Amino acid sequence: MNKQQLAAMVAEILQGMGQEPLAKGGDYRPAAPQPEQKPTGYQDGDFVPDITALDLRKLYLVEEPQKGDAFRRLKEKTPARLGCGRAGARYKTLTMLRFRADHAAAQDAVFSQVSRDFAAKNGMEEVQTLCRDKDEYLTRPDKGRRFDAQTQEKLRTLLPQKPRVQIVVGDGLSSAAIEANAMDCLAAIREGLQVRRIDPGKPVFVRYCRVGAGDAIGDITGCELVCMLVGERPGLVTDKSMSVYITYRPHTGVSESSRTVVSNIHAQGTPAVEAGAHTAQLIETILKKQVSGVGLHREAEA
Amino acid sequence: MSERLLSLGLDVGTTSTQMVLSQLTIENKASAFAVPEMKIVDRKILYQSPVYVTPLLDESRMDAKALRELVEAEYRRAGIAREDVDTGAVIVTGETSRKENARAVLEALSDLAGDFVVTAAGPDLESVLAAKGAGADALSEQLEQDVLHMDIGGGTSNLCLLRRGKVIRTGCLNVGGRLIRMDARGRVTYVSPVLEGLFPIAAGEVMTRETARALGETLTRGLEMAAGRLPPEDLLARLQTREAQRPWEPPEGEVVLSFSGGVADCMETAHPFLAFGDVGPELGQAIRKSRLCRGNYVLGKETIRATVIGAGSHSTQLSGSTVFCQNIPLPLKNLPVLREEEGDVREEELSILAIPGIAAPSYSQVIALAEKLLPRMGKQALVCLERDMAKALGQALAARMPPDARILCIDGIAPGSGSYLDVGAPVGGAFPVVIKTLVFGKQPMRREL
Structure with a gap:
């Protein structure tokens, strides 16, 4: 096929489209009569109800179930999207919207920032890793574990040298988790350590923070133990789940197996204050046994 | 990683004394990356004693020495030292708990149990233990309806109303198979004081099968009222035990009945009138023919052993x-x-x-x-x-x-x-x-x- 023939063919096709226009959405007329639109009861300017406020454990949408009560009781045990019913072969509108809302909340938790005044409001100094913004934080995990020379110097003057415990609060992958849980958990850890006569030291807030940033802070301060409160990668059940990572003798290159983790800290999981009280006791144990992570588990089993 | 607790159950009842040793397995059900969540994941019976007749010195006193020897012998037969027992319950139930020396006996027995073994349980806990030992809590979890469990023993009937595995309330009635005892020829040797004013018979009189049946039917009527199958009358109030903290309220809706206790064994099997020298067989048959057994009812997966197994496996x-x-x-x-x-x-x-x-x-x-x-x-x-x-x-x-x-x-x-x-x-x-x-x-x- 030469160039001329091709041009002729394209012209022919374009012409054909002109004569017989493609159906547009607005031209569609259903064969069967449509159900009448129900009035919504809302005025212009009203807010629609917040569908994310509905408890997934109680949201049961199957119509005319045989054993609805029994299913509802099972649903109490899990936030999984079960018993959603269906509209034809598809989700109901509520299920679909809720799924998209939860997905959006998870994305927001990752992309949004812990507020600018969070650290200052809670009596902490703030530092930033090598990452310049969220995009870099998400694409360069290595930069989320390190500080530039200026920040290292700042941390050296800011934080006590060779403390037993250095607490770090890091935004991690969920800013929402930190805003919701970190300060309640931190208050419980501090009081728990004070009761046990362990100096809780001076906590610091790290923006664009990965767990490994605690290792760099270990290098800088020479702390015996670092305890990091960090936002977990959000899921569709909650965007506010936080973890605590405790590392004995943290330093750059320390093995991941040497970290002790308390995860799932959120209102429907482990309450922040209980997780904090538990963490204080864990810190005492780890300082006494001088080991954290898998080594601590082995010791407990021995 | 799991931990084990050795749990003792000892039930000194109106008629029988039994002992079980159970092993409770406790495991952390949370992941290694979360706050621990310890749960009892398994209950295994390691040893069950035979069903002994509760040794009595006379009508008002238990034989503490014989009981002690019995328990010591059972430890030996089980091959378990008392020091190894971690938890459990020693309970004195039914009429036995009203004996003059019940408290002293219990204290003597608690030496033979572990450090953390509950003694003196009381009717509320007994009702719960019997229901759990018979499996009525598991049954109520499967059913849409509430379950009313009745553990009908020698001296008392322990009631427990359950909804989806949870106890709603408990109660205790003076309904039992050994409220009257007879010798081999049917002469009455003992009439429980709780029958005073309820049923006219005295020690020394001869009990006929008809009289025993009539007593069985009277007591059964009390149980029917307790289950809400008959409107409550004075009889129900008169059968309340004095130990109960509050009067029993019959269940509001329809319930599935579940039975255990020695008398439950007399429901499905007809025993000769004087088989046990008491009114248990006639009471069991009266219950079987009553409104209690119309519609859905079950015999517990344990009957005479329900309370002791509850004490051993479900008290902690x-x-x-x-x-x-x-x-x-x-x-x-x-x-x-x-x-x-x-x-x-x-x-x-x-x-x-x-x-x-x-x-x-x-x-x-x-x-x-x-x-x-x-x-x-x-x-x-x-x-x-x-x-x-x-x-x-x-x-x-x-x-x-x-x-x-x-x-x-x-x-x-x-x-x-x-x-x-x-x-x-x-x-x-x-x-x-x-x-x-x-x-x-x-x-x-x-x-x-």
């Missing part, structure tokens, strides 16, 4: 796994439960305050609660909560009390009004707890531990 529960304990010697026994609305902790006796707590509280709410509780506590703060916040509350109290203060904060426990707690040494961070009522009224613990 675990608290939450994040809890707080400081300067408290364990086990703690017979701790009276004080509900929030029942006023201040009294100085003269040690008690544990039961409060609901707050779901997922902020730390300032924890501190506010600690400061609200402090003026009500002396040098000791013992608190049990329903919601998961005990460890945080415990350390908040510790930070505000002198270092030698005695503090116990546990959660996941919701004892009712008028109950008592026994708290054992922790297993993987969780405390074994037995919620009970006391048979012999109050036994105040010294305030100083």
Whole structure:
């Protein structure tokens, strides 16, 4: 096929489209009569109800179930999207919207920032890793574990040298988790350590923070133990789940197996204050046994 | 990683005395990356004694020496030393609990049990233990309907209403197979005082099968009223035991009935009139033919052994796994439960305050609660909560009390009004707890531990 023939063919096709226009959405007329639109009861300017406020454990949408009560009781045990019913072969509108809302909340938790005044409001100094913004934080995990020379110097003057415990609060992958849980958990850890006569030291807030940033802070301060409160990668059940990572003798290159983790800290999981009280006791144990992570588990089993 | 507790059940009933040894397996059900969550994952019966006749010296006294020897012999047969027993319950049930020397016998037997073995359980706990031992709690979890479990023994019937595995209420009636006993020729040798004014028969008279049937039918009518199958009349009130804390209220709706106890064995099988020298066979048959057995009913997976297996396998529960304990010697026994609305902790006796707590509280709410509780506590703060916040509350109290203060904060426990707690040494961070009522009224613990 030469160039001329091709041009002729394209012209022919374009012409054909002109004569017989493609159906547009607005031209569609259903064969069967449509159900009448129900009035919504809302005025212009009203807010629609917040569908994310509905408890997934109680949201049961199957119509005319045989054993609805029994299913509802099972649903109490899990936030999984079960018993959603269906509209034809598809989700109901509520299920679909809720799924998209939860997905959006998870994305927001990752992309949004812990507020600018969070650290200052809670009596902490703030530092930033090598990452310049969220995009870099998400694409360069290595930069989320390190500080530039200026920040290292700042941390050296800011934080006590060779403390037993250095607490770090890091935004991690969920800013929402930190805003919701970190300060309640931190208050419980501090009081728990004070009761046990362990100096809780001076906590610091790290923006664009990965767990490994605690290792760099270990290098800088020479702390015996670092305890990091960090936002977990959000899921569709909650965007506010936080973890605590405790590392004995943290330093750059320390093995991941040497970290002790308390995860799932959120209102429907482990309450922040209980997780904090538990963490204080864990810190005492780890300082006494001088080991954290898998080594601590082995010791407990021995 | 799992831990094991050896649990003893010893039931000294109106008719029979039985013993079981169970092994409770406790495991952390949470992942290695979360706060631990200890649960009882398995209950295995290691040893079951034969069903012994409860040794009596006379109608008003138990034979303590014979009982002691019986228990010692059973330990030997089981091949288990008493020092190895971690938990469990020794209970004196039915008419036996009214014997003059019941309390002394129980105290003597508690030496033979482990350090943390509950004694003097009381009718509320017995009802729960029998229902769980018979499997009625599991049944109620499967069914849409409520289950009313009746453990019909020699002297009393323990009632337990269950909904989806949870106890709604318990009760106890003077309905049993051995309220009257006869010799081989049918001459009455014993009439329980509870029958006074209810059924005209006296020791020395001859019991005919017809008379026994009539008594069986009268007692069954009481059970029918208790199950809501007949409108309640005076008879139901007269059959209430004096130990019961409140009168039994029949269930509002339709229930599935579940039966255990020695008399349950006489329901499906007709025994000769004088087979056991009591009215058990006739009572069992009367129940079988009554309104109680119209519609759905089940025999427990255990019948005569339901209470003892309940005592061995189901008396202990675990608290939450994040809890707080400081300067408290364990086990703690017979701790009276004080509900929030029942006023201040009294100085003269040690008690544990039961409060609901707050779901997922902020730390300032924890501190506010600690400061609200402090003026009500002396040098000791013992608190049990329903919601998961005990460890945080415990350390908040510790930070505000002198270092030698005695503090116990546990959660996941919701004892009712008028109950008592026994708290054992922790297993993987969780405390074994037995919620009970006391048979012999109050036994105040010294305030100083």
